[in-house]
Amino acid sequence: MTQYPSVAPDHKLGSTTLTRYDAKAIAKHYRWRPWQSLWRAFTIIWLFGWFSFKLWLDSKREEEPETRARRANELREILTRLGPTFIKVGQALSTRPDLIRPDFLEELIKLQDQLPSFDNEIAFAIIEKDLGRPVDDIYQEISPHPVAAASLAQVYRARLYSGEEVAVKVQRPKLLPLLTLDLYLMRLGASLFAPYLPLNLGHDLTLIVDEFGTKLFEEIDYINEGRNAEKFAANFRDDPTVKVPAIYWEYTSHRLLTLEWIQGYKLNELDRIRAAGLDPDKIIEIGVTTGLRQLLEHGFFHADPHPGNLFATFDGRMAYIDFGMMDQLDNTTKETIASSVVQLINQDYQTLAKDFVELGFLAPKTDIRPIIPALEKVLGKAVGESVGDFNFKTITDEFSALMYEYPFRVPAKFALIIRSLVTQEGLALSLNPDFKIVEISYPYVSRRLLTAETPELRRKLLEVLFKDGKFQWHRLENMLAIAQADNQFDILPTAQMGFQYLMSEEGAEIRRMILLALTEDDRLHTEEVQRLWALLKDEFQPQKLLGAAWSNLRQFSGKRLTAVLPSFAQSRS
Structure with missing residues (x-):
């Protein structure tokens, strides 16, 4: 059984320690600090308002390629300046080439891992504090600078003394105040402006913000992320097309995640x-x-x-x-x-x-x-x-x-x-x-x-x-014709499963409905059955068919057959 690190996450909001998202606690904190929320709201409105005004001016005159490139760069810089919450919005937009014009898209893609990094000394101090020993004693070698910087963390490439190449993910410092303030403003805006939005969502907008907040708090807990990775890997353990990196729990904490380095594109x-x-x-x-x-x-x-x-x-x-x-x-x-x-x-x-x-x-x-x-x-x-x-x-x-x-x-x-x-x-x-x-x-x-x-x-x-x-x-x-387009679909096991279900107690009602379907409208539906057979006959090879029939007969006792026959008779009475 995996032994997870027990170091408590450093989630301090004022005098309150938050281990999970709590909308009421966050609102209470900022309600007594209006200068923080008002300044942040003004900053957001000013940055996007000024940007929108410049786009409006551009629309009134012929746009030069240099102007379009400059605006795309400005948008990325605005999102980066506003921090993790807005960076995540930009990341989502960066995957929509059908929504975002190409010059904007090219800049937003940079938000996925080309963000400003924080100081190495701070990152290494977090590693040493959480693992309780110097960096040189933990890793045989580690990149002198981060190889990627994302909205919530930055990543180093390292090698353990045991020889494994790993990725070391270190969380950004003082992350909680940034996230909670944006979540507070988003929730306040959702409750105030939902009735005026061109969607009939009403109060559910605040529930969506709460769901996002809950997930964001889970995302900044790397013990939780490690558990998720192992659960995901277990779900796809029999799928040779999926790769999930291994987690190195000895070198992991709530703010630090060490995992297998992935080679790829x-x-x-x-x-x-x-x-x-x-x-x-x-x-x-x-x-x-x-x-x-x-x-x-x-x-x-x-x-x-x-x-x-x-x-x-x-x-x-x-x-x-x-x-x-x-x-x-x-x-x-x-x-x-x-x-x-x-x-x-x-x-x-x-x-x-x-x-x-x-x-x-x-x-x-x-x-x-x-x-x-x-x-x-x-x-x-x-x-x-x-x-x-x-x-x-x-x-x-x-x-x-x-x-x-x-x-x-x-x-x-x-x-x-x-x-x-x-x-x-x-x-x-x-x-x-x-x-x-x-x-x-x-x-x-x-x-x-x-x-x-x-x-x-x-x-x-x-x-x-x-x-x-x-x-x-x-x-x-x-459904059968389309399912056959899936290379993983095999009609024989499906038919075998259907036969077992049909002959079970649970299948009594479906047996009655099938018999009625075969004779509905006072005619025998042989034409439809023939079309189905023409669709499937190539799948029913004699050897496979005999094997499946023998398997079903062994599982299907005389006692069950006795129980099933009356229901067939009753369906026609």
Whole structure:
């Protein structure tokens, strides 16, 4: 069992020690220090106001390339000057080439690891204080200057006396006052100005700020980050395409993290990736698939997947190196998200509206009837005539119009999910401007639903396949055809699992529904069955089929067969 360091984090806010985000304690602190919050608010308004005025002046005259470059540099400098909170906003924007003009994008990318560093003496003093010995006694060698500086920390390259090459992540000093003041102002602004924003979010904006604050406090606790890394590695231990660095706990504290050094290329270094003989499209596929697995299988997902945190290794794997901002989903949420994707592609807006209620985007007692036509109008346009036209950024933009007119809200947890998805799609677009997330995600989601490993997922599959009591043959055909595009999908184990479920007590209702579906409308649906067989017959090779049948027969006792037969008979009576 891992022995985690026990040194308490140095989270002092005045006379209060904060070990986790506490909005009330932060508000109480700054309420008695109005000069601090007023000056900070004035600084933010002045910097962005003056910048916006200069952009307005530029729009009134013909812009020169030098002017555009100067404005992009000014924006990066403003975000850097305002500190960690605003740097993180810039990092998120740097992954959206479809949102940010190229000259701004080029500057914002520098916020991922090209930030001003703090003094080496301060960094080494933190190392020595937390580990209790001189730096020269800890590391055989360490870079004389940081190799990267991020919003919350800077990183050194070092070698342990045992020979391992490591990254040493040292937190910026006096970080807490900067973060808490910005969080206080953001929360105050959210409560004051939410009713005037062009989105119907209401009080939930403060919940989103609170969620962000909670995650930010978790992110500055490196013991928590180390635990997250080990949990993430355990989730992907059987996936040869994912690399997670090992944590060296003996050299780690709440302000200091020592982890395995990763050799590779940042995902925005497209030329270097290609020069190394790696396929960018394959890297995209790994990134999107692992992102979906985080959300829909493990429920434990990386909420900050910007290019500074993701690498393509020399052997073509995807390496994650930062686990400060993570979140956990329950099973019901995971399965409902999967269902929502399928309902959206199938353009079943009635069921999609029900999923929105289940996810918390609509209150439980909301009358969804007037919302369904609006969903069809707005989301139908976003999806387009084919699934290949699907774009998550387009969906979020079109959805904003609905939130203004109808009682939609953004649950606090989904702020991080949306950020993660938009960031991943933007990252993929930087590698391939023609990338369509649905080409990878929909086959994966279809496979997840068809395998239906949990009761919640089986319930969602039934909701997809049965509508108004009728079996949707075309949906099953589409899901099977699309799932077959996923190289990891094998129909035989799926069919075997489905047979076992069908013959179980839990499958009694589905047996009845299938028999009714085969004979609904007073005809035998042999045509639909033949189409399914034509789609799948190549998968059912005789040897594999006999092996699966024998396995099922051994598991299926005569006693269970006796119990099942009456339910088949009753379904036709």
